[in-house]
Amino acid sequence: MATQVRSHSDDTGTENNNIKNNHGSGQHDGHSHSHGLFSHHHHSHDNAYLTSQNKNDSGVRITRIGLYSNLGMALAKGAGGYFFNSQSMVADAWHSLTDLASDFLTLATVSWSLRPPTDRFPTGFGKVESLGSLGVSGMLLGGGVFMCMSSLQILHAHFFLDAAAAAEVMAHGHGHSHGHGHDHSGPSLHAAWLALGTVLVKEWLYRATMKVARERKSSVLASNAVHHRVDSMTGIMTLLAILGANFIHDASWLDPVGGLFISLLVIRAGWENTASALYELADRSIDxxxxxxxxxxxxxxxxxxxxxxxxxxxxxxxxxxxxxxxxxxxxxxxxxxxxxxxxxxxxxxxxxxxxxxxxxxxxxxxxxxxxxxxLDEPVEKFDEFISGNPSSSPEPELHKHDHDHDHENCHNHSHGHEREHKH
The missing domain is CATH 3.30.70.1350 (Cation efflux protein, cytoplasmic domain)
Known part of the structure; x- marks a missing residue:
């Protein structure tokens, strides 16, 4: 055989890899990661546990708990960031949504995308998920850009405008009156408690998911665990930005700086997901x-x-x-x-x-x-495609026949009309 290669199947039965090695390298079955504090943990989700209906399975259960926890924390961070005047927390809420969106999109489209092909859709309905992914990722990309511009606007007001103008810019940026017991100089200290709570929840999710991953020797669950750990690190950055803005003299700029960095993570994730959906719709080759x-x-x-x-x-x-x-x-x-x-x-x-x-x-x-x-004849790649310019192709026979038929009818009709005219 001329095609002996090293086996690297993506089947669940081959997930008995060493979890410690996978965790350290950032490589897991079916997806690769970039794990840095300022690099988004973008990966292709393996949705085996997310879409499974076996609720008694420990892997399915911890995956669902993580999903619901992420939803609750995203909503809490978004509301808390708005009412406590924290740019970094609002940006962190968008960061959480970038991951939630793909999970919920999977749950919404999995049954549709697995429908059998039909005469009208001979390749199936998988592109339904691609279209949905394009819409959701585009929305998240826009949200990240908006948060980035908002943080830059507040930083510009802090460093280059006088106090009155800066207060007006910040009030306009948040779109509501801050009658919550704090001024425009920075985020409320109450936001720190919310940030600390999200860090603790994420750290618990990391430990619980990794425990199941080691028991099951599942690199997919190990990937989800590392996912939670990176979210925890982002939450720590949000917490430090809020505390610094409150306890360091004249350091209210730390909160929008934190928001700026996190919004860049959102922009990167949104762009990668948007590009991935566009490539998929354009039928780029499998990896x-x-x-x-x-x-x-x-x-x-x-x-x-x-x-x-x-x-x-x-x-x-x-x-x-x-x-x-x-x-x-x-x-x-x-x-x-x-x-x-x-x-x-x-x-x-x-x-x-x-x-x-x-x-x-x-x-x-x-x-x-x-x-x-x-076997004994070499075949040129892409030889099944028709060469030449389609616009220069001859007219199809069917169209030619229809044209002659119409012309004949028109000709006969014209002669009939002439005979009537002569009479």
Whole structure:
């Protein structure tokens, strides 16, 4: 076989990786992370636990608890930041929404995206999720930009305007009268208690989720745990900004600075998710990790699951793996080279074995299309596409026939009219 590669399947059965190593490197099955205080922990969600209906499963239970906790904290931080005059807390609320949005979008579209294909939608309904993701990520991107501009406006007022003008700018930026027992110089100290509470909740979620992850040896749950830890670090930054603005002399600028940094995280996450949705709608190829998983599974099927009466299964060569992502679904295309004298029945048995193996081993694969080519003839890539300029193509025969028919009717009608005129 010319396609022996290292197996790296994305199936849940292969999640028995070392959690400690995964945690340290930031790499997990199915998604990669960037874990820094000022870099967003953007990743492709593995929604196996989020969408599962098995409520007795410990992994499903802690994932749902995390989801509901995130929702409550996002609402609390948004309201607290508004009433306690804290830019950093409002920005942190938007930061929480960037992750919540994708989770709720998954829950809202999972049943729709998994519907079987129809004649009108031959590739299925996965792009419904892509469209929804584009709308939600665009909204979050706009919110991040708004928070960034608001923080910059307050910083400009603090450093470059007089006290009266700065107070007017801040009042206008928040859009309400601050009759809550504090002035415009900075956030209320009460916001610190709310920030501390969110940090404690996130830290508990990290420890509880990581405990289950170690018990289950699940890299997906380990990923969710690290997710909670990074959110906790963002909350600590919010807490420090609020405390600094209250206890350091003339340091009210610390709160909008914290808001500025967190809003940049929101902008980055919103942009990455928007770009991902646009690429998906434009049918960009599946990533290399999925290709490796598909190639490994197909190679395994060719080596172990294909038994031909002529004993020539070793002649099958996997040449090309490609495909596109449609929501949570992967639509995979394989190119297999076989001897030119093999029958349809023979290649069909190969196709069935490969489809079953890939579909059962690589999570998310919804369609496997296999193309067979001759083993002794090289095939140019993308040769199935029609070359040339479509605008210069001849008129289709159907249209030509319709045109002649219409012309004939018009011609006959004209002659009939002339005869009537002569009479």
């Amino acid at each position: 290399d990790e999925i290709k490796r998983s598909v190639r490994t599974s197909a190679t395994k099927a060719l080596a172990n699951d294909v038994y031909l009466t002529n004993g020539q299964q070793h002649l099958v060569e996997l040449r090309e793996v490609s495909g596109v992502k449609s929501g949570q679904n992967y639509l995979v295309d394989l190119e297999l080279a076989v001897p030119g004298d093999w029958t349809v029945e023979t290649v069909r048995s190969i196709e069935d074995a490969v489809r079953i193996q890939v579909g059962s081993s690589v999570r998310g694969v919804r369609r496997v299309h296999v193309r067979f080519v001759k």
